[in-house]
Amino acid sequence: MENIYSFLKPIDFIVVVVYLIILVGIGYWVSFIKKRETDENLFLAGHSLGWGSIGLTMWGTNVGPSMLIASASIGYTTGIVAGNFAWYAFVFIFLLAVVFAPRYLHAKVLTLPEFMGKRFGQSTRNILAWYTMITILISWLALTLFAGGILVGQILNLPMWLSVIVLVVIAAFFTIAGGLKAVAYTNVFQMLLLIAVSLILTVVGVQKAGGLMAVYESVPADYWNLLRPMNDASYPWLAIVLGYPIMGVWFWCTDQSMVQSVLGAKSLKQGQLGANFTGWLKILDVALFIIPGIVCFILFPDLQDPDEAYMTMVTRLFPAGMTGLVMAVLIAALVSTIDSALNSLSTVFTMDIYVKKIRTDATQKQIITIGRIVTLVGAVLAILLTLAIDSIKGLNLFDIFQAVLGFIAPPMSVVFLFGVLWKRTTKKAANFALSFGTVISIGTGIVYLFVFPDWEMWPHFLLLSFFIFVILAVLTWVIVIFDKNAISESENVLEFTNLAKPDRKVWILWILLIIVMVGFYLFFNGH
Incomplete structure (x- = not known):
């Protein structure tokens, strides 16, 4: 089968170049002409977000180019089983709304490391800073570069290797030219454009395949099962039921990028309603991102690489020029994610480690220099990690994403669940779970993915994530029980006795969402 490149026309490349030049132009305008105004207004959204903004922001942060490409890939090979990663999420978004958000807002914090610092002290915040850098480097930088590559x-x-270098060079060019400010300011527009493109792809693809019933009948029956039998090679039901919650707690309840908008809510009620809105929006993920992959399987069943499913649909079903626009928006969105991740990496190291631990009397010039060095080193490390990820055999893009995230999640899930739910949890226990847990989790991931990938005794990677979580949770509990300082330390923790309760409207909307999601699970498991 011919590759994607052979279906592109000169007009597509012209559209890409023109789009990126326009973005650089807008970036120049923002940087120099509107600089004062935008700098003043950029950070004034604190505690002013309503439920609509919160819901759209959380969903938009979760939905990106990597999601489009990876979801279509898994849809092509296995059907809607990957819908669990969208629909099962409502449980953990609910947990964020009713358990975590009241405590975060009660503590009056802007960041989650700050929350952990208030809960356990500066040493925990320091360890969390290193953990955050590792997760940024792997989950936001390397995985985004891999999808972009x-x-x-x-x-x-x-x-x-060349694709990744091209992407990093484009990101560096945008940074130098000031175009990244334009990407940031046009992110909402670009996200809406990508969602519209996916919707059009779904509608046009379904029509070309003969309609909804034809799509339903043209694929194996198990393509429409959310929960698959235990002997399923891709996603057995137990792996999803036990393994996804570890990732779900980490991603939806403790990841700064996901929780940030809830922390900026006007009130707890708006934050809880916003989280609920995100849960409703997640229902769309299957139709927008997975169904195009299933339709691609029907229309183009001889793809050699399932990761080409999304762009195959774009290049075959869209006219020349529009394909170029889709490519341009995907590249711009990827560049934005890469730059944001590099900026976050630099900020965390410079402000939380360099200034606080290494050189407390650093001048502004030294801080800027260190920030630039960290950005450069981070880019090089991300490229090396991306090439390492590319060497993983036997997994498609979606599987690699979930496997890597599954090995990152356990330490944070343990620390936040214990720290929020159990008053007796001590600093010693939290620090152990974060430091030792990170070594165990990532070490196991390296052995699983790179050292012995073909070992037949391995359980599913989601089950491995669950087992690591259980081991860390038991060890953390043991440390608390035997820690002689547990009683004295527990007197100094954040007080959570007078937390505001969700009001009637919040409960009604969450109950409705729970009923709908249970209905989906019952409907999509009768095949």
Whole structure:
């Protein structure tokens, strides 16, 4: 089968270049002409967000180019089983709304490391800073570069290493030219455009395949099962039921990028309603991102690489020019994510480690220099990690994403669940779970993915994530029980006795969402 590159026309590449030049132009305007006004207004959204903004922001942060490419890939090979990662999420978004959000807002914190600092002290906050850098480097930088490398490789017919370098060079060019400010300011527009493109892809693809009933009948029956039998090679039901919650707690309840908008809510009620709105929006993920992959399986069943499913649909079903627009928006959104991750990495190291621990009397010039060095080192490390991820065999893009995130999640899930739910949890226990837990989790992931990937005794990677979580939770509990300082330390923790309760409207909307989601699970498991 011909590759993606062969279906692109000169007009597509012209559209990409023109789009990126316009973004750089807007960035220049924002940087120099509107600088004073935008700098003043950029950070004034604190505690002013309503439920609509919160819901759209959380969903938009979760939905990106990597999601489009990866979801279509897994839809092509296995059907809607990957819908669990969208629909099962409502449980953990609910947990954020009724358990975590009241405590975060009660503590009056802007960041989650700050919350952990108030809960356990500065040493825990320091360890969390290192953990945060590792997660940024792996989950936001390397995985985004990997997805971007696949996309650029498909567009330009290049090997992964060259594709990744091209992407980093584009990101660096945007930074120097001031175009990244434009990407940031047009993110909402670009996200809406990507969602509209996916909706059009779904509608056009379904029509071309003969309608909804034809799509339903043209694939194996198990393509429409959310929960698959235990002998299923891709996603057995027990792996999802036990393994996804570890990732779900980490991602939806403790990841700064996801929780940030709830922390900026006008009130607890608005934060809880916003989280509920996110749960409703997540229902759309299957139709927008997974169904195009299933339709691609029907229309183009001889794809050699399932990761090409999304761009195959774009290049075959869209006219020349529109394909270029889709490519341009995907690249711009990827560049935005890469730059944001590099900026976050630099900020965490410079402000939480360098200034607080290494050189407390650092001048502004030294801080800027260190920030630039960290950005450069982070980019190089991310490229090396991306090439390492590319060497993983036997998994498609979606599986790699979930496996890598599954090995990052356990320490944070343990620390936050214990720290929030059990008053007796001590600093010693929290620090152990974060430091030792990170070594165990990532060490197991390296052995699983790189050292012995073909060992037949391995359980599913989601079950491995669950087992690591259980081991860390038991060890954390043991440390608390035997820690002689537990009683004295527990007197100094954040007080959570007079927390505001969700009001009637919040409960009604959450009960409705729970009923709908249970209905989906019953409907999509009768095949």
